[in-house]
Amino acid sequence: MSESAQNSAVTDERIKEISPLRKAMIRPELGGMVGTVAVFTFFLLFAFDSGMFNAQGMMNWSVVSAQFMIIAVGACLLMIAGEFDLSVGSMIGFSGMMIAIFSVTLAWPVWMAIIVTFAMAVAIGALNGWIVVRTGLPSFIVTLAFLFILRGFTIFLPQVIERKTIIGGVKDVAEGDWLAPIFGGKVLQGLFSWLGDAGVIAVFERGTRQGQPVVDGIPMLIVWAIALVIFGHVLLTKTKFGNWIFASGGDAEAARNSGVPVSRVKILMFMFTAFCATVFAVCQVMEFGSAGADRGLLKEFEAIIAVVIGGALLTGGYGSVLGAALGALIFGVVQQGLFFAGVESSLFRVFLGVILLGAVILNTYIRRIITGER
Amino acid sequence: MNPEHAPIIQMKNIEKHFGSVIALAGVSVDVFPGECHCLLGDNGAGKSTFIKTMSGVHQPTHGEILFEGKPMHFADPRDAIEAGIATVHQHLAMIPLMSVSRNFFMGNEPVKKVGPIQLFDHDYANKITMEEMKKMGINLRGPDQAVGTLSGGERQTVAIARAVHFGAKVLILDEPTSALGVRQTANVLATIDKVRKQGIAVVFITHNVRHALAVGDRFTVLNRGQTLGTAQRGQITPEELQDLMAGGQEMVALEGSLGGTV
Numbered sequence: 001m002s003e004s005a006q007n008s009a010v011t012d013e014r015i016k017e018i019s020p021l022r023k024a025m026i027r028p029e030l031g032g033m034v035g036t037v038a039v040f041t042f043f044l045l046f047a048f049d050s051g052m053f054n055a056q057g058m059m060n061w062s063v064v065s066a067q068f069m070i071i072a073v074g075a076c077l078l079m080i081a082g083e084f085d086l087s088v089g090s091m092i093g094f095s096g097m098m099i100a101i102f103s104v105t106l107a108w109p110v111w112m113a114i115i116v117t118f119a120m121a122v123a124i125g126a127l128n129g130w131i132v133v134r135t136g137l138p139s140f141i142v143t144l145a146f147l148f149i150l151r152g153f154t155i156f157l158p159q160v161i162e163r164k165t166i167i168g169g170v171k172d173v174a175e176g177d178w179l180a181p182i183f184g185g186k187v188l189q190g191l192f193s194w195l196g197d198a199g200v201i202a203v204f205e206r207g208t209r210q211g212q213p214v215v216d217g218i219p220m221l222i223v224w225a226i227a228l229v230i231f232g233h234v235l236l237t238k239t240k241f242g243n244w245i246f247a248s249g250g251d252a253e254a255a256r257n258s259g260v261p262v263s264r265v266k267i268l269m270f271m272f273t274a275f276c277a278t279v280f281a282v283c284q285v286m287e288f289g290s291a292g293a294d295r296g297l298l299k300e301f302e303a304i305i306a307v308v309i310g311g312a313l314l315t316g317g318y319g320s321v322l323g324a325a326l327g328a329l330i331f332g333v334v335q336q337g338l339f340f341a342g343v344e345s346s347l348f349r350v351f352l353g354v355i356l357l358g359a360v361i362l363n364t365y366i367r368r369i370i371t372g373e374r
Numbered sequence: 375m376n377p378e379h380a381p382i383i384q385m386k387n388i389e390k391h392f393g394s395v396i397a398l399a400g401v402s403v404d405v406f407p408g409e410c411h412c413l414l415g416d417n418g419a420g421k422s423t424f425i426k427t428m429s430g431v432h433q434p435t436h437g438e439i440l441f442e443g444k445p446m447h448f449a450d451p452r453d454a455i456e457a458g459i460a461t462v463h464q465h466l467a468m469i470p471l472m473s474v475s476r477n478f479f480m481g482n483e484p485v486k487k488v489g490p491i492q493l494f495d496h497d498y499a500n501k502i503t504m505e506e507m508k509k510m511g512i513n514l515r516g517p518d519q520a521v522g523t524l525s526g527g528e529r530q531t532v533a534i535a536r537a538v539h540f541g542a543k544v545l546i547l548d549e550p551t552s553a554l555g556v557r558q559t560a561n562v563l564a565t566i567d568k569v570r571k572q573g574i575a576v577v578f579i580t581h582n583v584r585h586a587l588a589v590g591d592r593f594t595v596l597n598r599g600q601t602l603g604t605a606q607r608g609q610i611t612p613e614e615l616q617d618l619m620a621g622g623q624e625m626v627a628l629e630g631s632l633g634g635t636v
Contacts (some may be wrong), residue, residue: 010568015417186613214623227422238493238494238496239482239485239491239493239494240485240492240494242494243472243476243479243483243494246469246471246472247469247472247476247480250469250470250471250472251468251469251470254467254469255467255480257463258467258480258481258482259455259481259482260480260481313471317469317471317472318471357615368522370522371470371471371520371522372522
């Protein structure tokens with residue numbers, strides 16, 4: 001019986017063989033991969049001599065891409081779970097400001113400022129999610145409200161406390177702190193100084209840092225980006241919870257009928273998005289040594305664009321963290337690459353709009369292939 | 375049906391009132407393991423209310439539910455599911471963008487431990503999905519095929535196979551054939567037959583007499599919240615069933631004008 005069933009399974013004449021090309025098409029990462037290859041080819045051809053691909057140049061666009069990646073991972077998982085968060089940019093500004101206020105103005109230890117800020121941000125994320133789940137309102141509206149609420153506080157608080165919109169001096173108070181280097185430090189410094197000595201990467205010719213390599217280590221920002229991408233990818237594709245994320249975004253009602261705790265999944269994803277935004281904020285504050293009220297402006301849209309370029313559907317239920325990471329890479333490389341290539345930087349926005357439109361159209365087409373809709 | 379079997383679920387004199395509306399006015403039905411019990415009735419007859427009471431969505435206003443001989447009070451559908459009463463809804467619990475195997479195990483994901491982390495056991499899930507689908511006579515291109523590419527009948531079959539795999543003793547099918555074509559309906563009816571032969575009680579809700587007669591062992595007709603009796607297979611003709619569903623006389627006049635085609 002099982003023998004014959006096996007045979008019939010192999011030789012059902014109604015099932016058309018699908019070509020490997022079509023099979024590859026339905027991978028959500030496809031757009032991201034093609035885009036990445038295209039973007040690198042373009043800049044290798046047109047900006048190779050500009051210094052974009054020497055150690056310093058690569059570090060430059062890697063850092064920018066890593067920034068996009070950190071927020072894209074959160075936005076990606078949330079979008080697959082069927083929701084948006086438009087308050088990511090404001091959350092970046094708010095978290096950064098809170099760290100500066102706690103550590104500089106209130107003179108708390110930096111590690112405590114960081115931990116309390118994370119707790120606050122994640123709690124606000126949970127509140128976002130709770131309101132969305134309880135009221136059934138579109139997350140677009142709820143998080144738009146938080147975009148303004150958080151940005152408002154980010155501008156209001158430093159003005160009331162310090163009478164200015166930028167709070168500096170974080171670098172000084174972070175000196176010797178045990179937690180701050182996790183966000184602002186660098187790794188593999190030994191390797192890079194060896195590479196510098198070996199002549200693989202350039203060293204400073206003169207000045208106080210003479211003899212040191214121009215790139216003296218991998219910033220923790222990049223380590224965070226890679227760690228979050230790996231975490232997000234494993235969570236989404238390899239765990240039970242990942243299945244719940246897909247199910248919650250694919251059809252919340254059907255998921256509930258099957259026993260998936262949809263509300264919990266969505267709230268947790270809002271919390272994770274807020275966590276990612278705060279990682280971004282802390283890294284930025286530690287790097288600049290200051291927090292500004294305008295930090296993170298428009299980041300929510302950039303995160304969403306990276307996720308969409310990465311193949312996720314705006315309607316939820318489908319997407320890939322690796323795709324989103326590639327989307328972020330494309331983003332970073334193009335933004336910095338246009339600078340290296342000497343192109344007017346405002347054209348970056350034109351590029352952004354065009355690629356966004358292209359990606360959405362491609363995704364809609366892919367969705368039709370998957371679901372067999374016409 | 376085996377008369378010597380004890381009924382797995384007995385609904386005794388179930389009444390359900392919604393405010394001033396009496397949706398069910400004393401309905402009694404016994405369901406035996408391994409039988410396909412068809413519940414027929416026109417729109418508004420109380421079929422949906424009745425199965426929702428059986429599956430724990432509604433609590434009966436009066437009456438008693440015996441499950442495996444013991445009185446049962448389901449507080450919500452999860453209680454009923456845990457007891458082994460699975461419902462396959464008209465609007466399916468299937469997500470088109472997800473693969474068959476991910477859908478099959480949605481909410482019941484198998485896990486394997488890798489160090490301290492629990493991972494979704496995709497190999498096991500894929501293997502079981504393919505096996506169960508084969509048993510139901512559905513040829514998948516692969517376990518990663520999206521549910522969206524399946525036909526309506528195949529989706530119903532996946533939902534049924536899933537319920538059976540996760541230990542359903544009573545399978546309630548809410549109008550599974552109402553939106554399907556001829557071929558797909560035949561497939562679903564064949565699936566019902568397979569499930570019944572595994573000793574699972576099937577409660578098949580439909581308003582199509584021909585679908586009911588194709589697989590049913592016994593037929594209960596509901597009309598205006600009341601049972602018009604339960605008939606054995608072979609004791610009743612399609613015309614009689616049709617008449618019962620429509621409430622008798624009115625249909626006679628209609629049928630005259632339609633030439634007995636309904």
